Amino acid sequence: MIYYILPIxxxxxxxxxxxxxxxxxxxxxxxxxxxxxxTASLYILFLKPxxxxxxxxxxxxxxxxxxxxxxxxxTVLFSSAYLKHIKNPIISKSSYFLFLNLFVFSMLFSVSLxxxxxxxxxxxxxxxxxxxxxxxxxxxxxxxxxxxxIIIVSxxxxxxxxxxxxxxxxxxxxxxxxxxxxxxxxPKLLVMGAVLAIVxxxxxxxxxxxxxxxxxxxxxxxxxxxxxxxxxxxxxALFGVYRIIETASFDSVRIFAxxxxxxxxxxxxxxxxxxxxxxxxxxxxxxxxxxxxxxxxAIDNKFAFxxxxxxxxxxxxxxxxxxxxxxxxxxxxxxRDINNVKGIIKTxxxxxxxFLLSAMAVAGAPPFGTFLGELFIIYALYLKFxxxxxxxxxxxxxxxxxxxxxxxxKICFSITPEKQVQKKDEVISSLxxxxxxxxxxxxxxxxxxxxxxxxxxxxK
Amino acid sequence: MLYFLSAVQLLxxxxxxxxxxxxxxxxxxxxxxxxxxxxxxxxxxxYKLFGKQSVVPKVASSLFQIVPYITFSMxxxxxxxxxxxxxxxxxxxxxxxxxxxxLVFGAIGxxxxxxxxxxxxxxxxxxxxxxxxxxxLSEPIVxxxxxxxxxxxxxxxxxxxxxxxxxxxxxxxxxxxxxxxxAFFMALLVExxxxxxxxxxxxxxxxxxxxIEMEYSGTELALMKWGGYIKQFILMSVFLNVFLIxxxxxxxxxxxxxxxxxxxHLLKMLILILIFSVIQSTVSKYKLFKNFEYVAMAFSFAFxxxxxxxxxxxxx
Amino acid sequence: xxxxxxxxxxxxxxxVIFMQWQIYLKKIILTFALSSIIIAAFLFLDGIMLxxxxxxxxxxxxxxxxxxxxxxxxxxxxxxxxxxxxPRHIVPPAASIIISLFLVVLAYIVYHFTLYNITYIKAGxxxxxxxxxxxxxxISRNNAFIQLTGYMVMENSLxxxxxxxxxxxxxxxxxxxxxxxxxxxxISSIVIRLREDAISAITEQFEKFKG
Numbered sequence: 005m006i007y008y009i010l011p012i013x014x015x016x017x018x019x020x021x022x023x024x025x026x027x028x029x030x031x032x033x034x035x036x037x038x039x040x041x042x043t044a045s046l047y048i049l050f051l052k053p054x055x056x057x058x059x060x061x062x063x064x065x066x067x068x069x070x071x072x073x074x075x076x077x078x079t080v081l082f083s084s085a086y087l088k089h090i091k092n093p094i095i096s097k098s099s100y101f102l103f104l105n106l107f108v109f110s111m112l113f114s115v116s117l118x119x120x121x122x123x124x125x126x127x128x129x130x131x132x133x134x135x136x137x138x139x140x141x142x143x144x145x146x147x148x149x150x151x152x153x154i155i156i157v158s159x160x161x162x163x164x165x166x167x168x169x170x171x172x173x174x175x176x177x178x179x180x181x182x183x184x185x186x187x188x189x190x191p192k193l194l195v196m197g198a199v200l201a202i203v204x205x206x207x208x209x210x211x212x213x214x215x216x217x218x219x220x221x222x223x224x225x226x227x228x229x230x231x232x233x234x235x236x237x238x239x240x241a242l243f244g245v246y247r248i249i250e251t252a253s254f255d256s257v258r259i260f261a262x263x264x265x266x267x268x269x270x271x272x273x274x275x276x277x278x279x280x281x282x283x284x285x286x287x288x289x290x291x292x293x294x295x296x297x298x299x300x301x302a303i304d305n306k307f308a309f310x311x312x313x314x315x316x317x318x319x320x321x322x323x324x325x326x327x328x329x330x331x332x333x334x335x336x337x338x339x340r341d342i343n344n345v346k347g348i349i350k351t352x353x354x355x356x357x358x359f360l361l362s363a364m365a366v367a368g369a370p371p372f373g374t375f376l377g378e379l380f381i382i383y384a385l386y387l388k389f390x391x392x393x394x395x396x397x398x399x400x401x402x403x404x405x406x407x408x409x410x411x412x413x414k415i416c417f418s419i420t421p422e423k424q425v426q427k428k429d430e431v432i433s434s435l436x437x438x439x440x441x442x443x444x445x446x447x448x449x450x451x452x453x454x455x456x457x458x459x460x461x462x463x464k
Numbered sequence: 465m466l467y468f469l470s471a472v473q474l475l476x477x478x479x480x481x482x483x484x485x486x487x488x489x490x491x492x493x494x495x496x497x498x499x500x501x502x503x504x505x506x507x508x509x510x511y512k513l514f515g516k517q518s519v520v521p522k523v524a525s526s527l528f529q530i531v532p533y534i535t536f537s538m539x540x541x542x543x544x545x546x547x548x549x550x551x552x553x554x555x556x557x558x559x560x561x562x563x564x565x566x567l568v569f570g571a572i573g574x575x576x577x578x579x580x581x582x583x584x585x586x587x588x589x590x591x592x593x594x595x596x597x598x599x600x601l602s603e604p605i606v607x608x609x610x611x612x613x614x615x616x617x618x619x620x621x622x623x624x625x626x627x628x629x630x631x632x633x634x635x636x637x638x639x640x641x642x643x644x645x646x647a648f649f650m651a652l653l654v655e656x657x658x659x660x661x662x663x664x665x666x667x668x669x670x671x672x673x674x675x676i677e678m679e680y681s682g683t684e685l686a687l688m689k690w691g692g693y694i695k696q697f698i699l700m701s702v703f704l705n706v707f708l709i710x711x712x713x714x715x716x717x718x719x720x721x722x723x724x725x726x727x728x729h730l731l732k733m734l735i736l737i738l739i740f741s742v743i744q745s746t747v748s749k750y751k752l753f754k755n756f757e758y759v760a761m762a763f764s765f766a767f768x769x770x771x772x773x774x775x776x777x778x779x780x
Numbered sequence: 781x782x783x784x785x786x787x788x789x790x791x792x793x794x795x796v797i798f799m800q801w802q803i804y805l806k807k808i809i810l811t812f813a814l815s816s817i818i819i820a821a822f823l824f825l826d827g828i829m830l831x832x833x834x835x836x837x838x839x840x841x842x843x844x845x846x847x848x849x850x851x852x853x854x855x856x857x858x859x860x861x862x863x864x865x866x867p868r869h870i871v872p873p874a875a876s877i878i879i880s881l882f883l884v885v886l887a888y889i890v891y892h893f894t895l896y897n898i899t900y901i902k903a904g905x906x907x908x909x910x911x912x913x914x915x916x917x918x919i920s921r922n923n924a925f926i927q928l929t930g931y932m933v934m935e936n937s938l939x940x941x942x943x944x945x946x947x948x949x950x951x952x953x954x955x956x957x958x959x960x961x962x963x964x965x966x967i968s969s970i971v972i973r974l975r976e977d978a979i980s981a982i983t984e985q986f987e988k989f990k991g
Binding site: 094121122129131132136147154162190192 | 894895897898899907911914915918924927928931934935938941942945946949950952953956957959960963964967968970971972974975
Binding site: 639643756757759760761763764765767768771772774775776777 | 797877881884888905906
């Protein structure tokens with residue numbers, strides 16, 4: 005039984021070590037904790053799902069644990085290489101690791117608890133622990149984006165708290181195991197609560213009506229923070245949405261979530277066309293992917309769910325890789341503007357290829373897991389709502405695919421200005437994106453395995 | 465009997481209105497640790513003004529001269545129809561209800577504005593525009609308050625409302641009533657030109673109502689001023705008798721009770737004046753454009769009263 | 781209890797409208813403290829009436845954390861830094877007061893047509909109104925302290941709501957919510973202070989935030 009809490013405990017222990025305010029100590033503690041926690045979560049994959057009193061770990065939770073720990077590990081590695089570029093941090097660099105560990109701790113906490121209320125507490129705690137990570141650059145724009153992040157996300161989460169209270173009013177319990185089995189005393193109240201909770205958690209996931217914080221934060225946070233946000237924080241929020249949908253598995257709730265997902269895809273792909281800053285561009289791409297995942301979670305279909313999880317996993321790897329590379333680009337070019345970054349093929353040869361490949365991966369190009377995930381979701385959409393809706397979503401996906409890859413190709417292969425023609429690749433910071441891109445590709449070999457995990461021991 | 469009581473009420477108001485204003489001035493000055501004028505000062509002022517010669521602007525038409533007389537008599541009419549020292553309708557009581565009274569007030573305001581425009585003085589014009597813009601926002605509050613009471617009592621008759629408030633502790637202690645009281649109190653400060661809104665000095669920056677009578681002199685000015693005192697007295701009486709302390713107002717037609725209450729009414733009035741003068745000496749004046757925020761607050765209170773009414777489930 | 785709830789609820793609404801009116805940050809924060817204390821007193825009374833330890837603990841927590849600790853912390857932060865009032869608003873105060881008022885009406889209407897058929901609690905629209913008002917307070921102001929207060933108003937209303945409607949809600953959840961609130965206030969105070977120092981002009985446009 006203790007194994008189930010191990011991945012949660014390690015980051016917490018590391019954050020306690022970080023209190024010592026010693027940079028190298030906190031760095032190595034975080035590294036050890038992340039390695040241990042990925043080991044523990046990989047071990048949990050092979051255990052039975054757990055429904056004991058306060059833990060609820062089903063297949064989806066297990067996969068979330070693995071993804072969170074994996075990105076945690078790469079982020080810690082990349083951060084220790086990247087932090088030297090930050091001249092004037094808002095908190096000391098050991099506190100950076102402190103908050104990073106707490107942040108991961110709260111995410112792991114949220115995905116493994118057997119209580120909607122505590123899950124809410126965990127997701128709100130991710131906001132608190134990550135706000136200073138966003139502002140670490142300590143300049144005007146990052147402070148402003150950090151504040152927008154805090155206030156918009158907290159406001160959204162209050163809405164979801166209202167929803168959770170309404171769910172409580174209708175079910176008289178917040179335990180997920182009981183929520184899934186019991187019949188609601190007021191189905192209408194449950195639907196209303198579920199809708200509000202979905203809106204609230206979607207705020208955190210960057211889903212359409214309250215997504216505005218997302219491009220700001222991703223555009224101005226430092227690369228490792230953007231990566232961890234985009235690849236695991238948003239899915240953690242979507243995990244919350246999934247639990248709500250699972251609880252209130254009514255058609256109206258599912259249609260509502262689906263609609264939000266479609267709107268997000270439409271909105272994000274339209275905004276992708278006109279982006280001038282490369283980090284912001286990837287933020288909109290994250291939105292688009294989250295929209296697709298939400299569509300997958302909302303459709304009550306085996307393929308859709310599997311597709312959503314595959315998309316989530318491979319997007320996590322690919323997007324973190326893309327953001328790590330943007331960090332490398334930013335540290336050399338000192339600008340976020342696409343037009344001022346030219347020909348990184350000469351300056352960052354490894355970086356350029358991994359950048360291009362990861363951009364193709366996040367846009368859903370064929371050899372990667374994202375392609376498979378999106379294919380499943382669109383197939384499920386076709387099964388449920390007919391060809392027209394599937395094609396409509398496909399059109400917007402291809403718009404975002406072309407605009408994203410066109411811009412990335414321009415960054416990679418345009419003519420390099422003379423003064424910058426010299427190799428600047430660093431070993432660790434260019435290796436990590438490559439590993440993550442490869443992982444995003446390798447996901448396709450594990451589809452059957454993921455499917456087994458998801459379907460074994462589902463309560464409902 | 466009713467006719468006699470009407471006459472008593474009329475004389476009571478005409479006689480004591482300047483006193484109320486005088487007491488207010490004295491108390492305010494006392495609060496500021498000054499000696500202050502005698503409470504009888506308004507009487508001296510009126511006496512002096514009646515003895516003075518009237519000067520009329522050359523460009524003004526005859527309307528300018530008639531308006532003080534008309535408005536004064538309209539105030540006298542209002543005195544006869546509102547519950548001031550009786551809780552039963554006097555002989556003119558059935559003529560108008562609250563809305564009607566409000567209309568008469570509105571008519572007086574309009575006449576004054578027209579007359580002041582007629583004087584073609586810049587200050588008077590300034591006062592007119594200020595009064596109109598604030599009035600346009602504060603009138604709805606008063607109307608809203610009357611509507612709320614209309615919803616409670618199914619009538620707009622001030623006497624009926626007074627009786628309900630006196631007899632039903634449920635309504636007296638209800639949140640609806642107290643929201644209305646607060647809103648009316650805020651509106652009262654606007655209507656009587658008290659401090660957060662208007663300061664009575666010779667400084668034109670703060671002038672609102674005062675600027676309207678800028679060009680009047682002599683008898684006309686005296687009537688305008690006296691009318692102003694009466695207006696203030698009536699509004700305060702209505703506030704006391706219908707809203708704040710509706711108790712003890714005699715409901716039976718009986719001369720002794722009415723006369724006794726008349727004395728008591730002065731006491732009630734004194735308390736209200738005390739509150740006013742505390743506000744007057746502790747609050748500073750808002751900038752002119754901040755007045756609208758104040759009015760918006762008053763409006764919110766009046767509106768919340770209706771929301772409360774529906775939230776607690778209508779008439780219980 | 782119902783009457784008390786009504787009075788407390790409408791007092792909260794009035795407080796929010798008052799905050800909408802004010803420009804001095806100190807007054808707004810003190811108003812928030814007062815409203816929290818009133819809510820705590822209400823929870824206390826409710827706890828005594830229902831004989832529920834949960835509510836008593838919750839009342840104590842509310843009064844210490846929301847009534848005293850957070851306002852004091854914010855005021856301390858305010859003293860450390862900068863201007864204590866916000867002279868220009870995104871929405872003019874008079875308009876924002878009226879909009880805030882109409883949000884109350886909107887909440888009443890929305891509640892009446894949706895939840896009322898299930899709960900049959902007439903005063904259930906008050907928390908919804910407060911949430912909308914808190915949100916509007918966040919939208920209508922540019923000052924981060926006021927936005928934070930708006931957020932706390934929303935949370936306060938939830939406590940009122942939960943304390944009145946579901947007194948049996950597990951304490952651990954409410955404790956967690958309160959802990960989160962403290963975290964939000966502490967962290968955002970750090971961000972706010974630096975932000976308000978860095979961003980002086982209110983209407984400063986960020987080219988990088990467009991699109």
